[in-house]
Every structure is written in C-alpha cells, then in structure tokens.
Amino acid sequence: MKICITSQGSTLDALTEERFGRAPYFIIIDTDTESSEVLENPFAAAGGGVGPKAAQLINAHQVTALVSGMVGGNAREVLVAAGIQLYTYNSGGTVRDAMEQFNKKTLERVA
Amino acid sequence: MKIAVASGKGGTGKTMVAANLAFTLAQACDVTLVDCDVEEPNLHLFFPAPVTATDVTVPVPVIDEKTCDRCGKCGEFCQYGALTVLRERILFFPDLCHSCGGCMLVCPKNAIHEVPKRIGTITYATPLPRLILVSGYLDTGNPHAVPVIRAAKSATASDNLVIFDASPGTSCPVVETLEGCDVCIMVTESTPFGLHDLRLAVDVADRLGVPSGIVINRSDGRDEATLDFCTNHDLDVIMTIPFDREIAAIQSRGDLICRVSPEWQKAFSALYVKCRALGGVDQ
Numbered sequence: 001m002k003i004c005i006t007s008q009g010s011t012l013d014a015l016t017e018e019r020f021g022r023a024p025y026f027i028i029i030d031t032d033t034e035s036s037e038v039l040e041n042p043f044a045a046a047g048g049g050v051g052p053k054a055a056q057l058i059n060a061h062q063v064t065a066l067v068s069g070m071v072g073g074n075a076r077e078v079l080v081a082a083g084i085q086l087y088t089y090n091s092g093g094t095v096r097d098a099m100e101q102f103n104k105k106t107l108e109r110v111a
Numbered sequence: 112m113k114i115a116v117a118s119g120k121g122g123t124g125k126t127m128v129a130a131n132l133a134f135t136l137a138q139a140c141d142v143t144l145v146d147c148d149v150e151e152p153n154l155h156l157f158f159p160a161p162v163t164a165t166d167v168t169v170p171v172p173v174i175d176e177k178t179c180d181r182c183g184k185c186g187e188f189c190q191y192g193a194l195t196v197l198r199e200r201i202l203f204f205p206d207l208c209h210s211c212g213g214c215m216l217v218c219p220k221n222a223i224h225e226v227p228k229r230i231g232t233i234t235y236a237t238p239l240p241r242l243i244l245v246s247g248y249l250d251t252g253n254p255h256a257v258p259v260i261r262a263a264k265s266a267t268a269s270d271n272l273v274i275f276d277a278s279p280g281t282s283c284p285v286v287e288t289l290e291g292c293d294v295c296i297m298v299t300e301s302t303p304f305g306l307h308d309l310r311l312a313v314d315v316a317d318r319l320g321v322p323s324g325i326v327i328n329r330s331d332g333r334d335e336a337t338l339d340f341c342t343n344h345d346l347d348v349i350m351t352i353p354f355d356r357e358i359a360a361i362q363s364r365g366d367l368i369c370r371v372s373p374e375w376q377k378a379f380s381a382l383y384v385k386c387r388a389l390g391g392v393d394q
Contacts (some may be wrong), residue, residue, distance in 0.1 A: 049192020049207040056186060056195050074204050078195045081202055 001031045003102060004058045005095050006068040010038045012096040016089060018069025021050035027095050028061055031103060037061075051075030059084060067098050067107065076111060086111040112392045114274045115292040115321065119308025121279030123298045124328035124352070127362055129276040130157040131369040132296075135379040136272065137242035143270040147288040148278040149231060149247035149259040156365050158238035165235075167247070167262045168227035169210040169255070174201050178222035185214035185223065206254055231259040233266055243270070256284040264288070281311045289319050293390030296349070296382075298326045301334040309337070313344065324349035324389045326382070349385040350378065 006023035008015045017023035026039040039061070043050040051071070055078035058066060065085040079086060087107040089098045101107050116129040126148070133144040134157075146152040155162075172185075172194070179201065186196035193207035194214055205228060215223040231249040238244055247263035249256050256278070264287075267273050277288040289295055295316045299309040309325070316323045324347050327334050331354045341348055352358065361368050368375040 047190075049190075049204070052192040052195045052202070052204060052207070056197075059197065074192070074207065077204075078197070078202055081195075081200065082197050 002028055002063045003065045004028050004063040005098050007095045013094050016095055016098050018090055020068040020071045020075055021054045026058055029099055052078045055079050067102055080111050112272055113292040114386055115277055115289050115295040117277040117285055117295055117312055118279055118298045119312030120305050123300045125298050126153055126276055128298050128326055129274050131367050132379050133274050134367050134369045135376045137239045141241050143243045143267045143273045145263050145267055145275045146246040147260045147275050149249040149256050152246045152248055154276055155246055157367055158244050160236040160238035162234040162236045164232045166229050167231040167259050168229050169258050170225035171205055171208050171228045172214050172223045173226050175222045178220050184217045188213050188217045233263050257287045260284055260287045281315045289316055289321050292321050293392055294386045295321045295323045296326055297323045298328055300329050301337050306337055322389045326350045328352045329354040350382050
C-alpha cells in the first residue's frame with residue numbers, strides 16, 4: 001500500500017509537517033517494501049488554492065492514504081472524492097515515526 | 112476629477128474625510144461618493160436615504176458532465192485550484208474561482224460554459240440634491256471584493272467629480288480603488304502604526320502613478336515623525352484635524368463636522384483646491 005506523509009524535509013528522518021497544502025515535501029512510502037519516493041511540493045509557496053492542487057498531485061501518485069496534521073476543507077473534499085483515506089498525525093515526530101505509527105494502526109482515521 | 116481616500120491603517124478617518132469632503136462639495140456642484148470598502152461599507156450611516164440596489168455577479172464555469180471526458184486540461188490550467196479533475200468526476204470550488212474564463216478556452220471538447228454567480232450588490236442613493244452615494248456590498252462569506260469595487264467604479268465612470276472611499280490595507284481592493292484616480296488623500300494618525308502603514312500606502316499609490324496628499328487626523332500636536340516622513344518623501348500635509356472631543360461627539364452621532372460648522376466647510380473646500388493642484392487638474 002502506498003501512503004503519503006507530509007514532511008519538512010526530504011528524508012524519512014525529517015520532521016513531519018502539520019500543514020498539508022503547504023508542506024514542503026510529500027514522502028510517498030510503499031508500506032510493504034518500505035521504499036520511499038520524495039516529492040517536492042510545487043505549491044508550498046503558491047498564492048492560493050493550494051489544497052486542491054496538492055490533493056490532485058498526490059492523487060496522481062495513486063496513494064491509498066494521506067498522513068498529515070491539518071487538511072483544509074477544499075483539499076479534504078478532493079481527497080475524499082478521490083477515495084484517499086485521511087489519517088491524523090500531529091505528535092511532531094519524524095516521517096519514520098509517523099510511518100511506524102501508521103503501520104501499528106495507532107493513528108486516528110478522520111476520513 | 113477622481114479622488115481616492117485611503118490610509119493603510121484602518122480607523123484613521125478615511126470615511127470621515129470622504130463624507131465631509133463630499134458634503135462640502137455637494138453644496139456647490141454635483142458629486143458622486145463611492146463606498147469602495149465593500150467588506151464593511153459605512154458611508155450610508157452619514158447619509159441616510161432610500162436606496163435602489165442592483166446585483167453584482169461574476170461568471171463561473173459549469174461543466175457538461177456528458178461532453179467532458181475528464182482530460183484534465185482545465186484543472187492543469189487553473190492557477191487558483193478551483194477545478195480538480197478526478198477519474199470519475201470534476202470538483203469545482205466557486206470560492207477559489209477568479210472568473211478568468213481560461214478553463215472554458217482550454218477545454219478541447221467545449222464542455223464548459225459560464226453562468227453568473229451573485230457576489231454582492233451596489234446601492235444608489237441621493238441623500239442631498241447634488242450628491243449621489245454609491246455603495247458596494249460584498250455578500251458575507253464571499254472572498255472576492257475586487258469585482259464589487261470594479262462594478263461600483265464602472266457605475267460612476269462617466270461622472271465628473273467622484274470621491275472613492277477605499278478599504279484599509281494595501282492589497283487588491285485598495286489597488287482596484289486607486290487605479291485611474293487623479294489624486295489620493297492619505298488619512299493618517301500620528302502613531303507608529305499609522306506611520307508604518309502610511310509608508311506602505313503611499314508606496315502603493317506611487318507605483319500606480321497616483322499622487323498622494325496627507326491628512327493627519329486626531330493630531331495631538333506631536334506629529335514630528337509623520338511630518339519628517341512627509342518632508343523626506345516630498346509629500347504635502349494638506350489638512351490637520353485635531354484630536355478633539357467635540358469632533359468625536361459629532362462623528363459618533365452620525366453627523367458631519369461640515370454640516371455643523373461653516374469653518375470646517377471652508378477647510379474642506381481648501382482641501383479640495385489642494386487636491387486639484389496635486390492631481391494637476393484645472394477645471
């Protein structure tokens with residue numbers, strides 16, 4: 001299963017980012033193989049409407065679930081319509097920690 | 112002649128200056144006063160009168176789901192994230208749409224047409240025989256003030272003498288209000304915040320090619336920092352209004368100092384003469 005975790009940096013040891021649309025990086029992880037792919041978010045510093053655009057971007061990478069802190073209304077609508085599951089992680093830890101908690105099923109699913 | 116009244120900082124007295132100037136001029140000639148602070152218009156409080164209203168609409172896209180093949184071109188084109196194309200459906204976010212019409216142009220299937228969406232109203236009143244008051248009202252919850260300001264401005268495009276009361280700040284609504292004006296009256300107060308925002312507002316007017324004249328409101332006589340700024344930037348202080356309990360009382364009961372005092376009427380007539388000189392208008 002492919003999941004997307006919002007991150008402040010480009011590695012698994014980087015800190016997670018609470019914001020979705022303006023996260024600097026999206027780390028896409030295959031939970032079966034633990035291989036990962038880094039996407040730099042082109043909308044991190046854009047003017048407006050970044051939520052739906054970021055949602056469209058991660059949807060194009062065929063992820064099953066998104067792990068982030070806060071997801072705005074418009075982005076959420078796109079993610080839900082695209083069938084992407086939403087999980088909340090806001091302990092401020094690393095991407096690796098978020099991934100481990102996701103695998104242990106300790107994260108709250110919000111949509 | 113088109114005169115804008117702006118400030119940067121809110122609450123410095125834009126509306127007070129605009130209302131008194133319009134009242135004074137309307138004693139002698141035809142004036143149109145336009146409330147461009149469409150998020151919270153308040154000029155009508157000083158000029159109660161019956162109004163007529165018209166709707167302001169903007170075009171937004173409607174997608175014919177049968178013709179659309181979800182190619183995604185419109186979603187890629189939209190810089191505002193208003194259209195998201197998924198495999199099965201398209202999501203449209205009206206609040207993000209800037210009505211540019213681009214989605215309609217790039218659609219290879221001609222599956223998009225536009226329909227009007229109401230975002231506010233414009234009201235018209237004649238509170239004095241020679242004064243027309245035009246007020247823009249943005250509907251609550253709508254994020255786009257600019258089209259309402261544009262509609263209010265174009266409704267008064269052919270009028271000779273127009274005073275535009277801008278919103279506070281220095282962003283798009285203020286830019287839209289100032290554009291095309293001959294002169295801008297910048298109302299400030301002698302506080303650090305007032306001066307900070309005056310600096311920004313004067314810069315905006317400057318970049319739009321609109322000359323500014325400064326009105327210091329609620330002056331306690333210690334205006335050195337503001338006066339220094341004006342000297343250094345070659346700006347004229349065209350009026351100083353004192354920090355005065357009587358003025359506050361008149362204003363608070365919805366009256367105008369020019370309605371109460373002939374002296375203030377003279378002062379605002381002089382303000383107008385200075386505006387004409389600043390704007391290079393000789394009528």
